[in-house]
Amino acid sequence: MKKVEAIIRSEKFQEVKQALQEIGVVFFTYWEATGVGNETHGHVYRGVAYSTTDIPRRMLSIVVSEEKLDETVQVLLNTAHTGKVGDGKVFVSTIEEAYRIRTKETGTKSLN
Amino acid sequence: MKKVEAIIRSEKFQEVKQALQEIGVVFFTYWEATGVGNETHGHVYRGVAYSTTDIPRRMLSIVVSEEKLDETVQVLLNTAHTGKVGDGKVFVSTIEEAYRIRTKETGTKSLN
Amino acid sequence: MKKVEAIIRSEKFQEVKQALQEIGVVFFTYWEATGVGNETHGHVYRGVAYSTTDIPRRMLSIVVSEEKLDETVQVLLNTAHTGKVGDGKVFVSTIEEAYRIRTKETGTKSLN
Amino acid sequence: MENLNFAINNVWMMLCIILVFIMHLGFSLLEIGLTRAKNTINILFKNVMVIIIGILTYTLIGFSLMYPGEIFAGGILGFSGFGIPLPENGLSPEYAGGNYTFYTDFLFQAMFAATAATIVSGAVAERIKLTGFIAFAIIYVGLVYPITGMWKWGGGFLDELGFYDFAGSTLVHSVGGWAALIGIYLLGPRIGKFGEGEIKVIPGHSIPLSTVGAFLLWFGWFGFNGGSVLSANPAATSLVLVTTCIAASAGGLSAFIFTRLRYKANDLSMVLNGILGGLVGITASADVMGIWDAFLIGAVSGILIVLSVAFLEKKKLDDPVGAVSVHLTCGIWGTLAVGIFGSMAGWGQLLSQVIGISAVGIFAGLTSYGIFSLLKRLKELRVSEQEEIEGLDVHEHGTAAYAELKYE
């Protein structure tokens, strides 16, 4: 099994979620994170303009079977894409074992 | 060393924490996440009833030695369990190196 | 590629960030987490004193190339350090593939 | 004697001014609580600007348009000149039969004026352009509100006709409500609100702030209705406070029961809307109703709110805070109620009420349609899609309302 971690623009989330569900990836976990990278945002506060590299992002953690991996990554690369600096990253790593707490199933059976 | 990532019901957290501490797993990190999966929650807002699959969850990240792994996973599977849809998942992966920042110890010594 | 996960004191973040940027690690993602460990904090609320092991921490997730790994870990160990209980941990694991969503680049090219 | 009476009345009227002022905070909080965190500063900014604009345009032209005085008044339009020069006896009891001074008069009316635009602010929230809204507010508060106001309160044709609207169910609330309705129609719904046939819920980010807002509105309404007696007359003012409170309570109660029966939920935002609906409902007639009349007017308002909110959603009209339901639906109902309950009830009166509602509705509707359409053509009405998705605060104001918090 593989873990796909995607760091995306928060505002792209709805689109990404829908696309994932369309290919049958209907299980994942996400949270709000802050990204540091190339992108900067301009702000003004009480007369001082400043720019920050710390930008709100959404982090998705999706555990999928090897077969689903490619499709999942492709969907992420396509739907989270705007072409402008700051689209985010996708990281893939290995999950050795997975358990569904409800049924104590393991392996890919536990994934969805 | 292994990383155990558990996505559990927020309201089960106190119970899980206590059980972990009883088996000597007194070190971990957690945060609030949102889970997408089988479970749905019903809501009503200004006369519109709707159900959402985005449910608040707590994510635990526990790095343990290989010896502790099984026990830790069992405790999670048992105490986070209600038997109803939405109990969550446990994922296991490998951690290659661990450091305690305070002492610069490495390996399993650094874990607790 | 390696993923370096660092759990540090929130108040050390600015220092750590700056040190990382000085060695060219200008890309990472972070979020607020809660740590359970050796450190305890004392509180008083409405006349009841209590201490908690659940302490606010900042979690950094940094994906780097193998070459950058040592340097990154060293910087974290040095700048997040105070010597007092609760400095946090650094965990290293393997990332098999990385993608930049904007350009669809893969591998270390995608990292920065 | 005369001077003492003058002083008492004037103290009461000043208290009412102060209470009506704080209603603007009430509106602001009600609105931000029922919308998303990413647009909070924007909504607050609009509300703050509305008071400023209200007071200043009313100083410049509004007061002279709404109360031109006998010499300049016409049936439908009159104007006594720019600014608010103090009339000769403006500070003496002669000015208004010993009820208040010229300045008190002006300020009380100015506080009312801003209300009309504030009502709109909530309905069009989360998608309207700041500059567009400010332009709208200037024209609406500066011209539209005082003109229709004059028709009745300034001695115009509706007054002659016998139309009755004690504190402004129509002249204030419906005037705001019509513009709100036209505004949301021309703006269209927020992105994601009506997707593929189903209504998507966009929950407000802080129900506590909305509740504070509703409480402050009720608080301020003591002044809104109580001050509309235009003197401290003990009999009239105390009756008005009682009918106001009973209608508010009845509105809340009926909204509570009706929502529970219909949706099987104890929906706080609906109960709050019910209370506000009851308040709007009684506003046209708080001085001429008995206890049970007030109860009935309020109770019907509470039910109308629930029906109206559902109806608008069905028609894909997106009103995040329920402004149209509260101010227009209950404003119309309250104005009609003058002809149905209480001491003025009767077919003749009902007809006058219908004429008044229609005349004001047509004028307010057409003018707001005109202003909003023009803004739309000038591309000053709606923010860009990106801005709407990312939030108006970061784009129009350069910062976030809660800088240290992560909102989804």
Added chain:
Amino acid sequence: MENLNFAINNVWMMLCIILVFIMHLGFSLLEIGLTRAKNTINILFKNVMVIIIGILTYTLIGFSLMYPGEIFAGGILGFSGFGIPLPENGLSPEYAGGNYTFYTDFLFQAMFAATAATIVSGAVAERIKLTGFIAFAIIYVGLVYPITGMWKWGGGFLDELGFYDFAGSTLVHSVGGWAALIGIYLLGPRIGKFGEGEIKVIPGHSIPLSTVGAFLLWFGWFGFNGGSVLSANPAATSLVLVTTCIAASAGGLSAFIFTRLRYKANDLSMVLNGILGGLVGITASADVMGIWDAFLIGAVSGILIVLSVAFLEKKKLDDPVGAVSVHLTCGIWGTLAVGIFGSMAGWGQLLSQVIGISAVGIFAGLTSYGIFSLLKRLKELRVSEQEEIEGLDVHEHGTAAYAELKYE
């Protein structure tokens, strides 16, 4: 002359009505701030319903029970009929010696009535069932509060006896406080509050909102005590405002110092409770105390609060907001103080005070025990364990107070 005096007094009384009204917002915010985010809508909902219920039941029966008038009054019970029909001279100076109109009278008393139930709301928060609480509030505000109120203010036996309670340390605050105490006793503590011999802290989710609440309560107390003069008499009203402020300040100060010495912490929630304790303490006697009396009454209140909070926790009585300590402990203290300090001090008076406290305590205690026990038997008292853990907002109201935020 008579009419002018009437108008002045009535303006002051109406101002006080408006101030007491906003105390309900004060209570609401104090309570939600000191409890958890997941129960916020529920608490607000209860507080909103309490005002509605207070006003409506008081209209229906409460006022007639509490002020039945000479003809219907008895020593312990009287009733002049349903509703609030306007008495013949109800709107003229004759009604109450030129102090206020019938409607002003009614509304001022109605605002007080709701307070008794609002006090309870905070103590039983985070675990009581909504329907159960509403049922309790209807009975308590509709029957219990007006009956004990009549004993003194309606001319009943406590009045005859010489019992003194200026603005209701006992008649309002203790009446609420007793029900709060009985309520938390019968409900039991929140899950997780008293685990294995040790007291677990459940911190409130928003100290800022609690602080706003405490400020608004002080703000409203100007009307609560100031209006209890029942006229605008300059000497009496201004003295009352001063003693009220001094007692509040003294309560805050002593709570600050005492908490610091005892717990080595600058605990804001305790200072706020100290202020409120000082306000409750002076309420029985704000019109008969001198400056230093007021200071002492307030200072003792502030210390009592701290001791009382600790005592209740030791007894495993779980009162999240300190309602029992503020309203019952300081309510009793303040009522006793009438016999200890100030112009009425003396053994005879002290005895009367003890009798009054006991009589009211027994009646309020028994009736609230009866109501809550019945609700318990009907399984309408406490929510299910799951509901309590997951939060009442999602279960009873179908939505979260802060939809876009993650609360732990």
Added chain:
Amino acid sequence: MENLNFAINNVWMMLCIILVFIMHLGFSLLEIGLTRAKNTINILFKNVMVIIIGILTYTLIGFSLMYPGEIFAGGILGFSGFGIPLPENGLSPEYAGGNYTFYTDFLFQAMFAATAATIVSGAVAERIKLTGFIAFAIIYVGLVYPITGMWKWGGGFLDELGFYDFAGSTLVHSVGGWAALIGIYLLGPRIGKFGEGEIKVIPGHSIPLSTVGAFLLWFGWFGFNGGSVLSANPAATSLVLVTTCIAASAGGLSAFIFTRLRYKANDLSMVLNGILGGLVGITASADVMGIWDAFLIGAVSGILIVLSVAFLEKKKLDDPVGAVSVHLTCGIWGTLAVGIFGSMAGWGQLLSQVIGISAVGIFAGLTSYGIFSLLKRLKELRVSEQEEIEGLDVHEHGTAAYAELKYE
């Protein structure tokens, strides 16, 4: 007749007391909203203590220092003894020409007193030690404020000289503003504010709460200025309310336009500061200005705010809430304006104003320099670096303002 007039005036003055009281909540919220979540309880704690200290020290010595009465008054210092013993005719019309009672007088002034220290609280926020601040507040409110206040309002040398300051642009706002300036100078900026030549922005954690604060300040200002008429005189009070509102609006408007032009942003916090600046500006002369004078005074205030905020930042003076700009800069401007606009304008008056501003500035500046320096030497001024970084709430108060939330 006399008694009636007395009662009316006294009711108005009591209303103004109540309004000025709530300004303290306004200040509290403005301040916490513009600072970080980790220091919220600390700021609220200071503000709550300031009212307590204000009322109690003013009872003990302040009132006797500020209004020693003819017998004890000197040009620069007078004292009529500890406490506030009721003068013989203190509760009758003779006390103050039928305008208010002794107690009303005292309480109105006491509410003003606390304001001076509250202003400072915001400027020194997020780094001052709690005990140090409390010590400062006691001395400043107990001694400094009443002494300078006496110079003018107590009949001292500035009054003789013809200096005019209606409601305290100088005597209240600048007195607070000077201490704020000296305080931030001696304290130094917050850690991380001025790093390596560039100004770092530390955004406030809740713009909504700041907005509520600003609204409540405006709300309270009706009483601050309205009550400074010291009677309910209809002509004077109603003029004052109108000039106050127009200056506030003009201040907000000019700050809005000027910020937009200069920084290309719609900065809400600056508009709010502009409104407050307009209010401070008109405070010295609300009773002697016409409509357009008020507009100009306000409009200039709004621009001064923006310039002053930028200037202080350039000078590395760290004032998180803009207190110096609002209260000192606009306080000076407003005091000068008495000699420039309106019925008192003239070179002679302008000179008197300059003398008054200077005298008060020197005394307030020196004394606050003295107090803060002493505190610094005693290491009671600034919290430790660790405490500042981790937050004052957890260190000084043992708990977090929003226990269940994660703030960055």
